[in-house]
Amino acid sequence: MGELVVDKHVKYILSVEKRKDSFESVVLEHLRMNGAYWGLATLDLLGKLDALDSNEVIEWIMKCQHESGGFAGNIGHDPHMLYTLSAVQVLALFDKLNVLDADKVANYISGLQNEDGSFSGDEWGEVDSRFSYLAICCLSILHCLDKINMEKAVNYIASCKNVDGGFGCTPGGESHAGQIFCCVGALAITGSLHHVDKDLLGWWLCERQVKSGGLNGRPEKLPDVCYSWWVLSSLIMIDRVHWINKDKLVKFILNCQDTENGGISDRPEDAVDVYHTYFGVAGLSLLEYPGLKAIDPAHALPVDVVNRIFFQK
């Protein structure tokens, strides 16, 4: 097993933006904002955020803001909560939250809360517990959590809990590690983790570790590097991370690196992408891999960034 090839990953991240020559790279332009967050958060965790020009990024982000206050995935696209959180997170990485009209963004988000406490992803009304997390995390970063009905928001998330201790998209939906991260993260930020049955959920989560050391997101699925983040951060938030084998997971993630050209893939030998590169590095950060910045498991931002937001006026 090798070590984390930091320099190659930095080079890979910087090269992703320039690739416009394949259908696969161009066809995801509608979620470029998420891509920016994955790439830039990775650079920051690796301690290399200064490798690119922040002004250029910030200028582009602000061009993606819609008059409603929400952000789109790219210029000219419709806004959505998914991209709004990524935009705010990237601005936080650069310590540039001050370029935002926080109230305007917060009003966009609070306007998407429904009567039952749930959140729609955008004006078209799809409801998902993921959107509850996006809303709560974003408002927390903006110091605007008072703009929503928190009690109802928390109760809605609690209503998505299943008999196995996990959480689904809506009440009665199947448990999924990604949804669990969102629900546990939102409950952690709002100080409502008492709604989680920690032993029961911890049990389900640690059963996600398969023989190779990797984690899957649901029973019977193959392991995938991205669950190193979703499962691991949830286990940390509910204080059950000692129920999995951390060394085996570190090895699994490192085995998914492209040691020649940089980048991390879902499983060993697969093609790399920026999404899995971020979740691999973020997972290693949670596992306290040497040389990486520590990451906050609820806000999905480096701990120094979170400290700056909450302890510096």
Next chain:
Amino acid sequence: MREESMILKGNSLSLLNEFELILESDPLIDEVGFIHPSQFVTLNKEASSSLEHEDANFWSRDHKLAISTDVLLPLYKAVKDVFMHAISQYKSHENLSDASWDEGNLESEVMKHSKALLLLSCDFGTAWNFRKLIVSKKQHMLIFLDELFLSALVLSCSPKSEKAWCHRRWVIKMLAGKCSTMQVIVGKESELVEKIAERSKMNYRAWNHRCWLVSYMTTEQVLHELKKSRNWAGLHVADNSCFHYRTRLMLRIREDHCHKLEDGTSDGNDEIYRIWQEELDWNEALIKCYVGREALWLHRRFLSLSWIRHFTTNVGDTSNYRVCKSSINADIGVFMDNELHLANSCSTIPDNEFEDFQAQAIYSATYILWLTKQISDSQGIELQEKPNLGSLRTMLNTACPERSSLWDISTRISGKCDEGLKENRYQRR
């Protein structure tokens, strides 16, 4: 250089025209796919056609459409450009509320290009949104059904497309309450999920859609779905999503039943008891037939825990269950004896060391520990005579040492009952 790019642009525009013409000339295309150009030859041979289109960019027959992977990049760029242009025109005229604008024409442009775009980029949210905007202005049943058709076409190529599933839910919400054939639509949706799940295994988005549909089903439909999905689940025992779907259906049936008990239209639990017992028996048969399947054991956790909570009387109630507590006075001790018996019969590992048998042994031991912990945690009872948890723990510690702290806590909780075990019964704490 510039000339070259002009030629490229010209080519991609003719590609775009060709593509949109095919879509318009056959509105019944129900399946689309991207294939390598070399496969066109095979397709033609299979269709026993004498024509050879080796240099063709598209192939279409019997309402199936194939697009050559060679043209995806220029085609996508061209489609996206015309779509973005169409929506900016649409928006600027809409904002001006210009009386003279040709609304119909602009709308059909947006509809045409968004369809082409979504077939190439299934999660392009803005394209779905503009369709919603235009369709909601019409409020016409047939147009809503067209949207379901388009979304199904996109799903034929991208079965995990979140936005395509989401578009279906939006249409159904628009139709709910306004349309007399709601039950038929819901039934067809459920069939579509099954069809897609057949090709795209363990598809969370698809099954999540089916779970979402349950709240739109009548009690009869729910019972029918439970019956119908059993066969499928039996053939796909590793697909956890299908078992979760059955969980969702069973909980809905019990919920409906509780309402009946409350308003006095029913006074017995026999029906619910029968459904649970049948599922437990069937699950046991599957566990014995398909060795080492995690999804089967997880389904059993749900079945057993809810059986204990619902049908046994000497158990601390949680508020959810108090209202419709069963009148069936089942014995928790007898139930657990049966479960232990099942687990024991599954924990023999033959000498040949097949991984499946090892997995089966681990799942069965974990199942007993899990159930024991849940009963003592949430029901406020303790095992008087506990299963031999010590030996289970030793086995699990050897098989999965990384979870040793989990095995410790689960046996510690049950271990409290070491003192004073007398009868083969569970008692209130």
